Structures are given as structure tokens and as C-alpha cells.
Amino acid sequence: MCIKAQCSIIPPHILEELAKRGNTSCKKTLNDAQRILLKRNTVLNNLLIQEEKAGKGERYIYDSLNLYKQRVELIRKENDDEVDDVIANEVYDMSGYVKDYFKNTFNLNSIDDNGMDVISNIRYGKNYNNAFWDGDEMTYGEGDGIQFKDFTKAIDVVAHELMHAVTQFLANLEYKSQPGALNEHFSDVFGTVVKQKYLKQDVTCADWLIGDLIVTDKFPGKAIRSMKAPGTSNDFDNQPDHMDNLYTGTDDNEGVHINSGIPNKAFYLSALEIGIDDSALIWFETLKVLWRTANFNDLLDNLLKVSKKLSDDKKVNIKSVEVITKSFSEVGLAQIV
Amino acid sequence: MFYNIHISGGFANIQREYEGKLDIDIQQKENLKKVLNNPNLVNENKNLTDAFVYDVKLNIDGKIYGATFNESTIPQEIVNLVDEIEKSTT
Ligand SMILES: [Zn+2]
Numbered sequence: 281m282c283i284k285a286q287c288s289i290i291p292p293h294i295l296e297e298l299a300k301r302g303n304t305s306c307k308k309t310l311n312d313a314q315r316i317l318l319k320r321n322t323v324l325n326n327l328l329i330q331e332e333k334a335g336k337g338e339r340y341i342y343d344s345l346n347l348y349k350q351r352v353e354l355i356r357k358e359n360d361d362e363v364d365d366v367i368a369n370e371v372y373d374m375s376g377y378v379k380d381y382f383k384n385t386f387n388l389n390s391i392d393d394n395g396m397d398v399i400s401n402i403r404y405g406k407n408y409n410n411a412f413w414d415g416d417e418m419t420y421g422e423g424d425g426i427q428f429k430d431f432t433k434a435i436d437v438v439a440h441e442l443m444h445a446v447t448q449f450l451a452n453l454e455y456k457s458q459p460g461a462l463n464e465h466f467s468d469v470f471g472t473v474v475k476q477k478y479l480k481q482d483v484t485c486a487d488w489l490i491g492d493l494i495v496t497d498k499f500p501g502k503a504i505r506s507m508k509a510p511g512t513s514n515d516f517d518n519q520p521d522h523m524d525n526l527y528t529g530t531d532d533n534e535g536v537h538i539n540s541g542i543p544n545k546a547f548y549l550s551a552l553e554i555g556i557d558d559s560a561l562i563w564f565e566t567l568k569v570l571w572r573t574a575n576f577n578d579l580l581d582n583l584l585k586v587s588k589k590l591s592d593d594k595k596v597n598i599k600s601v602e603v604i605t606k607s608f609s610e611v612g613l614a615q616i617v
Numbered sequence: 618m619f620y621n622i623h624i625s626g627g628f629a630n631i632q633r634e635y636e637g638k639l640d641i642d643i644q645q646k647e648n649l650k651k652v653l654n655n656p657n658l659v660n661e662n663k664n665l666t667d668a669f670v671y672d673v674k675l676n677i678d679g680k681i682y683g684a685t686f687n688e689s690t691i692p693q694e695i696v697n698l699v700d701e702i703e704k705s706t707t
Binding site for chain 1: 669
């Protein structure tokens with residue numbers, strides 16, 4: 281057993297090793313310590329220490345007015361009536377849909393499981409071709425109108441960004457190399473799960489594309505990524521779908537948006553066999569036991585442990601372990617025994 | 618000054634590469650040398666996801682200066698330089 285007082289004096293690399301061996305208490309301490317350190321730096325900057333209380337998970341939509349700034353002008357907040365701004369209303373509705381999905385499916389209290397407000401900034405910058413999560417809030421660019429549309433136009437993009445928040449608070453996967461690719465993977469997984477729910481699609485008829493609604497006709501491709509066929513969604517898509525082609529360069533924080541193609545394909549293969557709901561439950565419960573430096577093998581190892589427990593408890597398809605093993609084997613990953 | 622700027626990351630991870638020559642004044646040279654010699658990475662936001670990554674290499678008067686930034690660490694001098702280069706290439 282690892283009580284909090286003991287964990288706090290144990291060096292992080294030992295905590296990580298203990299977490300890796302299934303010690304959830306050490307994992308929690310490790311994640312808390314990292315978060316506290318980050319928070320402390322911010323707090324010291326502000327010369328103010330505040331107790332973190334459970335929030336109400338309220339939505340706030342700000343307009344950046346095409347400046348490279350956040351929270352410029354508040355245009356809609358929780359319980360406000362619709363405003364005269366289509367994008368603001370769409371983001372309000374979609375972020376609510378995502379939050380409700382996590383609440384109704386996993387009983388998650390907002391994106392941090394502690395009632396954190398869901399803050400979105402729209403119209404960030406000029407022709408800004410991006411959307412990001414910064415640890416506290418979401419920010420969306422309008423796109424250049426040539427190759428990209430407004431990044432708020434797609435439920436999978438909104439869910440992807442909100443999932444980065446969930447990952448930060450549940451596993452704190454560091455944003456580089458394989459842990460970073462897992463961070464991206466979980467965002468694509470729940471981006472696509474929420475998209476299929478939102479569009480009332482079935483796994484067999486879904487397109488499994490990410491970001492298909494934010495690209496224009498002039499964009500050289502149909503989407504940003506494909507979970508069904510990584511590497512095929514556009515002319516720039518360099519995602520591998522097998523460990524043989526793992527990217528080992530330094531671009532993109534050592535390939536976080538590139539190597540996520542490998543577990544993405546495994547998720548697709550699993551969901552085809554056991555369904556999107558069982559897959560989502562297994563992946564979500566697995567995220568809760570992962571840690572900052574977890575890699576692809578750690579993901580598989582824990583998916584198998586979690587799916588075994590869930591199938592023993594009759595909460596997911598009895599074939600889950602077998603299906604996940606086979607799906608990961610097809611992308612070149614096998615459990616290390 | 619010769620430049621090589623490689624931008625990766627972002628939600629779409631569509632990479633941009635700029636390479637070429639740009640005439641800049643002495644003050645701008647000194648400012649760029651300063652931010653590349655002492656990149657301020659203290660305020661790096663480790664929770665930032667889907668942000669752009671800027672890999673910047675400059676050859677100023679025969680000496681190479683380089684650093685990697687993301688959107689939480691990129692100094693205004695580099696933002697202005699990228700803007701200037703993007704404008705000149707479009
Ligand atoms: Zn992402």
C-alpha cells in the first residue's frame with residue numbers, strides 16, 4: 281500500500297514504476313504532484329493561493345474578436361438564451377452534448393470530474409487554422425476559408441479538445457512521444473465515439489473520419505485523420521497503422537498526431553467486433569489507470585486487464601480480451617509477459 | 618540573414634517549412650539573437666495540446682542560432698518574423 285504521505289517523498293521515477301505495476305494510489309499521487317506543481321507555479325505568479333472547490337461545470341463562450349487573445353468578450357454563458365451568433369450557439373450546444381455524454385455514460389462531473397467550467401473561445405486570431413486545449417480552456421480558430429472552415433463546425437473536433445481536458449485530469453499523459461500519441465489517441469477515440477452518438481451512426485456505417493467537416497472542397501483530402509485507414513485521409517496524412525512504421529523523428533512533439541494512428545486503428549478494429557459502447561467503456565476505464573509516461577505496450581496491457589475485469593463482471597462482451605488482443609496484434613503490438 | 622523555420626503540430630499537423638534569405642536591420646538581428654540564445658522556456662505550458670511547434674534556425678552573419686518553441690513559449694520577435702516571412706511568400 282502506498283499512502284499519500286509516503287508517496288510524496290518518493291522520487292517521481294519510482295512512483296511511475298509503482299503506478300506501472302498497478303498501484304493506483306501512487307499513480308494518483310504522481311498525477312496530483314505534477315498538477316500541484318504546475319498550479320503552484322501559476323499561483324506563485326499570481327501571489328494568490330486558492331482552494332480548489334467543486335464547480336458547477338458551467339459553459340462560457342467568449343469571442344476573441346480575431347485577436348490572439350482569450351476571454352476577450354463573453355457572449356453566452358450557462359442558462360443564457362440563444363444569442364445572435366450562430367457559432368457561439370453551436371459551440372454552446374456541442375460542448376453541452378459532450379459534457380452530457382461523459383456525465384450520462386461514465387458519471388463524470390464535467391471535464392475534470394470536479395465540476396470544472398467549460399470555457400470556449402471562438403474566432404481566435406486571423407485565419408487561424410487550429411483548435412487547442414491549454415490546460416484551462418478551449419480555443420478555436422475560424423480557419424482560413426481556403427482549405428479550412430471554422431474549427432467549431434464539427435462535433436468530433438469539439439469532443440477531441442474536451443477529451444484533452446479529461447485526459448489531463450485522469451491520466452496526465454505527457455505530450456510527447458508515445459505518451460503524447462496516447463493523449464491524441466484518447467481524444468480521437470472519444471471524438472469519434474461522441475460523433476457517432478451525435479449523428480446516431482452505427483460502427484459499420486460510420487466514416488471513422490476525424491475533422492471531415494472542417495475542411496473545404498479545396499483541401500487535398502476528405503478529412504484530417506482516418507481511424508479506419510490511418511494515412512489515407514489527405515495528401516499530408518502520414519499516420520502509420522502498424523508499429524513497423526512507427527515515426528521516430530522530432531516533429532510534432534515526437535509524432536503525437538502521427539503515431540496515434542496505430543492505437544486508433546486498433547480501436548476501430550475492436551469497436552467493429554464488440555461495439556462502440558463496450559469499447560468506449562473499456563478505453564475510458566483504462567485511461568483512469570494510465571499514468572504520465574505510459575506507452576503503447578502499457579495501453580495494451582491495461583486494456584486487457586480492464587476488459588478482463590469488465591467481462592468477468594458481465595459489463596462488456598465476453599470476447600473483449602480476445603478481440604482487443606487480435607486488434608492490437610494486427611497493428612504490431614502484443615502483450616509483454 | 619538566412620532562415621529555416623519548420624512548423625509542425627496543431628490539430629491537423631500539416632507541416633509548413635520556410636527557407637530563404639531576409640534582409641533585416643541591426644536592431645532586429647540583435648533581438649532575434651537574444652531570444653534564440655536565451656529562449657524563455659520557464660513559462661512553458663505543459664498542458665497545452667494541439668498547439669503549433671516552431672523549430673527555428675537562423676544564420677545571422679555566419680553564426681547559427683536555433684531554438685524550438687510552442688505557442689506558450691514563442692517570443693513576439695519570432696511571431697513577427699514568421700508573419701513577415703509568410704506575407705512575403707504569399
Ligand atoms: Zn489533440
